[in-house]
Amino acid sequence: MNIVVCVKYVPDAQSERAFREQDKTVDRDAVDGLLSEVDEYAVEEALKIVEASEGEVTVLTVGPAQAADAIKKALQMGADKGVHVCDDAIHGSDAAATSLVLAEAIKKATDGSPELVLMGMTSTDGVMGVVPAMVAERLGMPQVTFASELTIEGGSLRARRDGDAASDTIEASLPALVSVTDQINEPRYPSFKGIMAAKKKPVEQWTLADLGVDAGAVGIDAAWTKVIDVAKRPPRAQGTIVKDEGDGGTKLAEFLAAGKFL
């Protein structure tokens, strides 16, 4: 089975992140980026499926030039080829526009007939979690989100979704789109051999024109919502210190009760 894995290049959460003054979008030049960690699970799952049967794994990213690093990491892990959709007009796109570009790129990458599309359940920067559902909708495919276990059997798949109180097992016919959680597997690290092999793997560069997507349909001006202001969260206020004068326990209980913790 051939699998397309959508991956996102996100700012490294370890570093100080900033927004651009002019349009309140993330300043990507100011921070180091990396393959969104949750997407590593999607890549790993795709590699496992292909290793157990056959087929090719294509990693697809929509993002600025630096996003090539996300593809590189996935290729180093073992994916077969990459597609990088890069176009200045995409800057500032919202989830709906991003899903449009992804859906068109998936179609083009699979000659119009994708078999299985995998994604992380959410990006580690935007944390919207809606793009998988939107892409599935655009492709007219069953959407199976938040999968913590996935098995492929013939023309269908089974996935386990873990809720707070219960786990469901879902069956869907293929082709389908599945978003995965960080419970589904343990992503592998690249290896020296993987790093060397990745250098020879093909990565295609596409623009909106290559996908036949109208530049007016995406980007910051087409976004349904706009960020008007960004403010840092104020530093946390000093905590309350309860001095124990023999009644420490009572005071502590009162404090917790006041906050409705008890």
Place this chain on the structure above:
Amino acid sequence: MAPVQRLMPTEIGEELIELTRDICAKELAPRVDEAERRARDNGEFPREVFDILGRAGLLSLPQPEEYGGAGQPYEVYLQVIEEIASVWMSAAVGTSVHSLTAYPILTFGTPQQRTALLPDILDGTRIGAYALSEQGAGSDIGSMTTRATRDTESASESDSESDTGSTSEREGDGGAGGEGYRITGRKAWISHAGHADYYTTFARTADSGGRGLSCFIVPGDAKGLSFGQPERTMGLHADIVREVMYDQVEVSADRRIGAEGQGMAIALAALDAGRLGISAAATGLAQAALNVASAYARERQQFGRAIGEFQGLAFLLADMQAAVSSARATYLYAARLKDAGRPFGAEAAAAKLIATDAAMRVTTDAVQVLGGAGYTSDFPLERYMREAKVTQIFEGTNQIQRLVISRHLLGG
């Protein structure tokens, strides 16, 4: 703390450093404390570290690709060792020792021996121990008494391994047909002993002092091989060391590496390269100590300001930084000589001397920077300090490094 600035000679070198940092942060760092404690208390050996590093290809960076290595220059390999050491010293030393055990096979083995032995070693399927030292023969290895005697029943045996047919088929069958050697003796302070899959063993084949030694690869499950209790060491606990006892251990002739009598030359050549690994590891350890100390000096307030604002302490930190920088520069210089195929023995000995002395001083001073906190195990510095000490002792004490350097200088 910003990571160390590294000038890597190639893009692949940069990518390997990135991979190493990733694995160190996510796989090694979370394991260190628990694994060191279990090694100290129960003698448990963290074998999984070798699996993790082996899978990533980091156990075999300097060896040629033809045998499963990565074909990387020492300039890259050693900086990877340094990065590992800055997170887990025992893991870095283990990686270096593992390379040391493969060195004789790679450099002095026949093509058949290399093909038969190296692939499993380089991918970490089999890990090695380097059995050279003895209770009575530490610095003075020429006085070793472990003896390898030719099996007398053996039919007259050709000296040329290539004439004895397929070596790989006979792997592990320990001298079939009585052809080969029997090793008897005792090795001391052997890293990985009892857990290694093979022992690169040096033993006496003739009574001619240093010229009577030979090198053998002894399988870990060989009959007659046994081990002492793990030594109670000062630190570096996950580097389990103990005695290795050989009682009439049979080794086939095709597991002798190099010629009879070549053992001393092989051991010393392996140590020249191995010392670079120890130098890099010591540098990483010193860097780790410096990182903890400088972060603390910025935070800790006394007399109404950060202690780092007192020049008496700021200059101590500056000296620590200078020591780390000179250690790194010195081992990298030796590495570049080696990579260029030039003689590098004296420079490797100097690197070992400088880097390990730097590690001892920097870790000791780092404890000083933290004061009482540094002396407790709430911070890793007391551990770093104990780990630094052994780097001045193994793979040739620092006195022996001076001996090596002065012999290069003065001859003799």
